[in-house]
Amino acid sequence: MKKRTYDKEYKLRAVKMTEGRMKAEVARELGIAEQTLHNWVKKYQEDQEDAFVGSGNRKPEDQELHELRKQLRDKDEEIAILKKAMGIFAKDRK
Numbered sequence: 001m002k003k004r005t006y007d008k009e010y011k012l013r014a015v016k017m018t019e020g021r022m023k024a025e026v027a028r029e030l031g032i033a034e035q036t037l038h039n040w041v042k043k044y045q046e047d048q049e050d051a052f053v054g055s056g057n058r059k060p061e062d063q064e065l066h067e068l069r070k071q072l073r074d075k076d077e078e079i080a081i082l083k084k085a086m087g088i089f090a091k092d093r094k
Contacts, residue, residue, distance in 0.1 A: 006032075008052040015044045 006014075017026045018041055027034040044051045 011040050011052045012044070015041050 014026065014030055014032070014037060017030075018037065023037050023041065024034050027037040030037070040052075
């Protein structure tokens with residue numbers, strides 16, 4: 001069975017439909033599992049508009065952390081290369 005995917009707008013619309021209504025009723029109306037809708041509502045309550053970033057995407061704060069970690073890995077690699085080069089040149093001087 002193929003897993004269904006829903007875009008951010010659909011999820012936001014579904015969450016907004018739950019305001020003042022029972023989740024089970026909204027889930028039946030939309031043809032989705034009640035647990036799925038419950039998870040969407042919970043995620044929305046935690047992160048509001050940044051709740052549904054999509055597959056392969058990150059929240060803005062997570063993206064910044066990812067980029068900083070990548071920069072750190074790159075700098076560590078550069079330092080390792082420079083240390084090797086210094087070792088090679090130091091041997092040539094002796």
